[in-house]
Amino acid sequence: MKKYDAIVIGAGHNGLTNAAFLAKAGLDVLVLEKNEYIGGATVSRELYEGWKYSNCSYVCSLFRPEIYQALDLGRHGLEVVPLQGSTTFKQNGDYFGSYHQPTVRRREIARHSKRDADASVRFDADLMKWCRLIRGFLLRTPPDPSSLKMRDVMEFAHLLKQFYSLSESQIYEFIRFFTMSIAEYLEEYFESDVILAHFSGGSIIGTGLGVYSPGTAYVLLHHAMGDIDGNVGSWGFARGGMGSVANAIASSFKALGGEVRTAAEVQQIIVKGRTAMGVVLTSGEEISARVVVSNLDAKRTFLGVMDRNDLPEALLHRAEHFKIRGSSGKLNIALDGMPVFPALPPGSPLTLGHMHFTDTLERLERAYDDWKDDRWSADPYVDTLIPTQYDPTMAPPGKHMMSVFVQYCPVEVEGGWTAAKRDAFGAAVIDQIAQHSPNFKQLILHAEVRTPREIEAETGLTQGNIFQGELTLDQLMFNRPFPGYAQYRGPVKNMYMCSSSTHPGGGVMGAPGANAAREILRDLGRTDTTPRDFGDD
């Protein structure tokens, strides 16, 4: 029977990234994916003829350019086109537009508050301080602070050194930042309701917390720390939908000699004598490998595809209590034409960017209240985009595709989810958009409505949590997924983790996959094929 050097369970973008770097080092690598298609939450599928949806993730910023370059993804078909601007529509018929042109943006902020226009200078600089600090850790393995191994001590010293490169006052601010709620943080800068609401949206996306919950300020940073071509904080569309990211990595992986098998669901990781030996598929087929890497979230890895008897009790306890609450829904809509938004002046560039319809912190908090009570938000926060204004490959000419990310949508509703309840959730979202776009409803040809239940069923993300585990301080850096397991090594020998459940966390970033590859290659004594951080300075 053939024995692979490595098996990666799951063809999510991190599994594929991990596999590609292993293959680049000359290893014989097999990726096993339960679905008939690859990508996990980084996927584009045609569910309505002629339209391609970015079914889960829909915009790209976090993906590390170092990985892009090292795997030659441009030549494998990836293009990330920067998207422009964002808008929050107000209930009174006005709007706030964060234009891509800085002078226009400034004047628009001043239209809502002259003071806020100036405060945004301070805000941008402060956020950049934290971005700069955190960006340097994305392509590094977190140190184990309790370990006295030379490497951990050195890495921890590096971490402290970066931290202390901040000035005294920055250190105080940084610690506050990590523990504050986004609402309180932003209120130290801005006074306008719509501007507060606009800038806080990124802090609740994918998170089972509200704008007034401590810890949400960090989530904003998680959405601001990426870059496109050096523009930190900017986002873009992958041409052809987010699936292009996974497809390009897979293409690079195959060019390096790698093998992907779809419709191959792993039942269990085979462990003998505290050492991973391979996997068994749900079909009963056994495949052996020197190394087994899991691209599944921490819960599914330890409670799903591993035998409890192979695991330490403490780890099982951690896995059971891993915070991975689902809180998001998604609509993907095929449109017969371009919806109009009468609040915007004719020809406004603002439809090119993110569109939101929640104009106060209070409405955002109320949307969270619904989720806490196991209801979908009656007045949800949505992040709406129409990528087909740029991308000619996702809909027929003149037609459009709309991607609507919805916060909040609960994992369970009273009496359990049914198809009718799912559609009612979708209708609530559509109604909200239709309030600002009179022709929107008539244009709808098809809509894919996804609650956490559908997301989990399809991608295997436990509870549909988009980040594979919440991004709170207790689950970040050397605490991700659990203290003592943050260096991508599993509890048994030759078993590794490479998913978003590991540092630096969720989002289409590739960093967990690359970081895990570095550790695996190190253990195998192979050349490190993973890229070094370009560095900001």
Next chain:
Amino acid sequence: MASQQQLAGHDFHEVLKASPFHARVEEQSLVKNWMSWNGYQTARVYDTLASEYFAIRSSCSVMDLTPMEKYRISGPDALTFLNRLVVRDISALKPHRVTYVAWCNDEGKVLDDGTIFHLEPGTYRLCSQHHQLDWLLISSLGMNVLIEEETHEVAALAVQGPTACSVLTAAGFDTLSQLKPFGITHTLLNGFEVMISRTGYTGDLGYELWVAPANALALWDAVFGVKQRGLYDVRCIGLGALEMVRIEAGFIMPGDDFNTAETTVRAGHDRSPFEIGLGWLVDFDKPHFTGKQALLKEHGQPIKRRLLKLAVEGNKAPADSFLYDGKRGRRIGTIKSHTWSPILKATLAMADIEYRNGVVPAQIWAEIYYQKELEWRATWARCTISKAPFWAHPRRSATPPQRC
């Protein structure tokens, strides 16, 4: 529903805003070389840099100053507020007088520099390079003071050069000859109000004229009318020529010569007044001002670095040059801004230099890369520190101004 006025408030087509002088500026600009200054469409050059430079130094230049940030500060605590804001003691600033100031954050790092105009008893205007409303409001907590941004509500022209007084007198302003440097006078021109201050950023004789935007074009036409009548030459100048003369005059530019504190991301990349040559403004005898504690502490220690005025040997532009403590020596700094001075026939620069143990380097050398017909060359140039402004002409302050 929002009011129509509120909804009509924004035009996304207008990336750069037109100043109230724009109709004339546009007409005068031959090369259409535009840039953004605080979001306004501003001419970098109108015709040629040389002709604009010499308008300032040899005849009369006009520049649209509207984009400069302006704040009106009034109310019972206006003076207390301002004197606590800035490092200089301005308690003795009389009505109708102007003074140069800088202000810091609590760490004693410079946020910006600018000028305070004492417009009328108890009412002030603060002019600055960068946006300051947020900081001014933060600093005014608990004080009875009204702070209003009025950048767009006040149009301003700088009229500078040896014939500036003569030109303005010919244009109909007859009260100027007795106006001293940093003085303010109010006058009427064809029935509208004009405030004139004897201030500027050129180091030459010059005035700044302040009017309501509605009167901007009439003011412009009055000044250029002097040229039309064949009396004096008057020329528009862009920011390019201004950059040359401000370096000659030794004026610093926040954001170019040093990083302003509010926009600084990397620790240690901001600067104290002492480090940018503004130590002379700092008045420790004042009861309190923002940054005082930090500056007192810094003052007792050897200075780490300074922004210096350097005359660079030769005629090669030291753009982005590194500076060394000897030819091929240790790297001690970088050039921040530089110009060729047509009047001094010298290369002048502002440079950020490290001081070892608080001591000024004995020698400073610039490594200059320059290009001839697309071929790059390197050379070394010795730099000489200039304590005084490179260019300081008595006509800048003579009252009454010489007639010429």
